[in-house]
Amino acid sequence: MATSTRLFVTQDLTPDQPVVATSDQAHYLGRVLRLQAGASVILFNGRDGEWSATLSEIGRSTGLFTLTEQIRPQIGSPDLWLAFAPVKKTQTDFIVQKATELGVSRLIPLLTERTQSERVKTDRLRATAIEAAEQSERLDIPEISEPVRLDRLILEWPKERTLFVCAEAGTAIPLAEAAQARKSGAVGFVTGPEGGFSAAELDFMHQSPLVLPVGLGPRILRAETAALAALAVWQAVAGDGISRPPRRG
Template sequence: MSKVRLHLDHPLAEGQPVPLGEDQAHYLFGVMRLSVGDRLSVFNGRDGEWEAEVTDAGKRAGRLRPLEQTRPQEMPPDLWLLFAPIKKARTDFIVEKAAEMGCRRILPVQTEFTNSERVKAERLRAHAVEAAEQCGGVFVPEVAEMTRLRDLLATWDAGRTLWFCDETLAGGVGPVPERHEGPGAVLVGPEGGFSEEERGRLRALPYARSVRLGPRILRADTAAVAALALWQATCGDWR
């Protein structure tokens, strides 16, 4: 059986006790059946991965002792994913995938054709944490609150290149994304695509690049994974 991995918020340092809350105690001792003396992997997104030992195992609380650091803290490239929330299952999926693919920040954005007016950022954060736990990551991307795309672009740092996945390029021949230095972001639209006005505004931004993801129309969640893969292979840490 593979070792239990747990994300927690407490600082991790050799021998420094880590108190566990009710949910964590329930998960480790109730669900995963760990007991005093058992070992697990823990990470907090800042101090790398640690092997830890259970020193107290109660029903509603417990305690761990970090033994040694098993992996240093690693940060993904400075890559953001901007996406327009879609149906709940696919939104959850996009967040999970963005965490696996190595995004630093995940930003739900409201576009003209976005259906949902709000997303539960807490639920999305829980998905990002779970993806990191399951995939051996030591970093959990930040999930921002929903913002209007317009407002986000109004204060955009022009040093961050924006890959704008333009589904209207699907029919013809379009630009193949090229390597750039520095921070990046990938923007994926909602199911209905972007409005003409949005598309015009995006194309005119000096820091934005239209990206064509092949000749077929992709669902938003597919487009997100595909564009992140191309960015990582071209500009990120897959090179």
């Protein structure tokens, strides 16, 4: 494939059905990239794999794609959740972008005593995740949950899913060691806000039999660093870190 233009669509991808571009996609293709009818693009929808397509029509706010062939069959991402306390807007977008690149399957904005933003725009987070998936060769989009308070998250956490809490202090198992022992199954990580969890929140979490505190080393990490370090370690040790992206060209 000579093109790097890759778009997420919601429509089913079947050879006999044209795919309609959104107005934003049409603007991006026609006005930003200045593509003409006949240009090659790549489409995916999180269900039907990845397809090469031709931009058969392009206008100011409309566009139409014609599928040519399937490039890759659908492959799911690891069953990996991240519950994170939103920070300032730019850093929150950064967490969503990089967590998507690292293969997280579900993102859960977490409201804690020290969470800086009680108002989370999940539509903006989804748009950020879509853009990151388009650029990182993912075949799916992580689910973006509505914000949830910490106590509710712990009380409603699925019993079959390992719950790792990234604790900046206190007794904890090194994450690489915990990942090596776990190796498979559904898992989730909880990371705190700037300033960390309160003492009451830590006590509450430690009372849950589902919680396993894990450590990320001897230094205090920023909230966004902790979230991405946890995902990177897990993927490298127990996730899909041994896989390689598809070859283009």
